[in-house]
Amino acid sequence: ITALWSPTPASTPPPAKGYDPTDPKQNPLNPQGLKPCCACPQTKSARDDCFLKFDGSEAGEKCKALVQEHVACMRSLGFKL
Helix, strand or coil: CHHCCCCCCCCCCCCCCCCCCCCCCCCCCCCCCCCCCCCCCHHHHHHHHHHHHHCHHHHHHHHHHHHHHHHHHHCCCCCCC
């Protein structure tokens, strides 16, 4: 409780920064610093179109290859999926 009333705040170390795949300094595979929402637009669009084309019971199997391509693209940019 004395720390709450002391004139100088208790020094706490800054939180450790974890791996950030959008930071080019931490992730050389993503030199543009793309965020997951903007990475791999071609494979993302093809995957999304496939899921819109088929109903839920078919989409999982029919779109499997497109999902795998998108995951591979994201991983190639250093994103952990």
